Amino acid sequence: MGYRxxxxxxxxxxGREMLNILAEREFPCDEIAAVASSRSTGDELEYxxxxxxxxxxxxxxxxxxxWDIALFAVGSEATKTYAxxxxxAGCVVIDNSSxxxxxxxVPLVVPEVNPDAIDGYTAKNIIANPNCSTAQMVVALKPLxxxxxxxxxxxxxxxxxSGAGKEGMDELFEQSRNIFVGDPAVAKKFTKQIAFNVIPHIDVFLDDGSTKEEWKMVAETKKIMGSKIKITATCVRVPVFVGHSEAINIEFEKELSAKKAQSILREAPGxxxxxxxxxGGYVTPIECVGDYATFVSRVREDPTVDSGLSLWCVSDNLRKGAALNAVQIAELLGRRHLKKG
Incomplete structure (x- = not known):
């Protein structure tokens, strides 16, 4: 017996990735519904x-x-109304918005990191999915x-x-094409030209000079892993279609060698x-597309602190950063709380 x-x-x-991953992982669905705004009503999607x-x-x-579970992949405004x-109505919401x-x-859950947090879902019948950049980072940080x-x-x-949606992907494609044929590369979705450029600005600016994306990484990591961890982030948009990368420097309370860290990460879930x-002995974003894993490379010791490491972390942001994590939450919810049959 499966779920609705x-x-x-x-x-x-x-949303499309959610449908793909539900099918790929053979999530036990007795019935599945594709729901969207009135603009798409009546369209057909392959499951x-x-x-x-x-x-x-x-x-x-x-x-x-x-219905048992609703995976929400709409903006905060629509989520505020319908979640x-x-x-x-008794349907557990797994929400991808902020x-x-x-x-x-509302528990903020990454199943490999804080699975026990899901038990708090009953307060509002809602579970939150973290920001894409947060999700892959905490998977790498937790075992260390x-x-x-x-x-x-x-x-x-x-x-x-792709973290900025279809409009962001279209803009990179159109600007790249225009540059090659000598047409102007007009910025619409992004604040500056994204083709052949990098933009150190994601989401709105806050009073302290950081952006909301940077604040999300800090606040969400603390909620997931513990408030004692000090975090500072610089979030940059790059001309890559799919796949987020992160250069992470970590300072520890106890000594941890690069060799030991590699051994730990080799056995860590996800x-x-x-x-x-x-x-070529490392992973780049183009190589992670379509994969479930969070990839870690370039693990090395940082000699500027008593116990520090630097590493490179890459993941498909539409998967682990969003759709996959939501489906993994649904799987965890089923195992712990919504058992069928």
Whole structure:
């Protein structure tokens, strides 16, 4: 006996990935509904590679009564309206927006990192999915934190345009094409030209000079892993279609050698260590696309602190950073709370 599952925002980048991953991982669905805004009502979407087609239903009129799990992949405004309705109807919401992440009554879950937190979902019947850049980082940090206790993290991100949705991907493509044919590269979605450039600005600026994306990484990591960890982030948009990369520097309370860290990461859940100290002995974003793993490379000791390491972390942001993590939460929810049959 399976679950009745709703994917809200099914026509977007993340929503489509949710459908693909539900099918790939053979999530036990007795029934699945693809739901989106009125603009997409009646469109058809393929459910993974099963050949099964789903007709898109209108979110405004969708009744969540009798459905078990709703994976939300819409913006905060739509989530604010419809997630409470779904939750009140008895359908557990797994939300990919930023709306509920810092709500003390809503667990923020990465299954490899803090699975026990999911038990708090009953307060609002909602579970939050972290920011894409946070998700992959905490998967890499957690096993090292367990071994040597992290004091401080300094991270610089190299985030793909798919993190800004289809508009971001279209803009990179159009600007690149225009530059090659001599046409102007007009910035619409991003604040500056993204083709052949990098932009040290994601989301809005805050009073302290950081951006909201940087604040998210700090606040969410503390909620997931513990408030004692000090974190500073610089988030940068780069001209890559899919796949976020991060250069992470970590300071520990206890000594941890690069060799020992490699050994720990090699056995850690959700991690794939590719770390050969030779040409090409590391993973780049283009190589992680379509994969479930968070890849770690370039593990090395930092001699400027008493116990420090630097590493390179890459993951498919549409998967582990969003859709995969949401499906993993649904799997965890099923194992712990919504057992069927």
């Amino acid at each position: 599952v709703v994917v809200v925002g099914a026509t977007g980048n993340v 993974g590679e099963t050949g099964r087609m789903l007709k898109v239903k209108n979110l405004e009129h969708f009744d969540f009564t009798g 409470p309705k779904a939750a009140a 709306l509920y992440r810092m709500d003390p009554d 934190h367990d071994a040597a206790t992290i004091k401080r993290v300094v991270v610089a991100t190299y985030q793909s345009v 991690i794939m260590l590719i770390d050969k100290r030779e040409d």
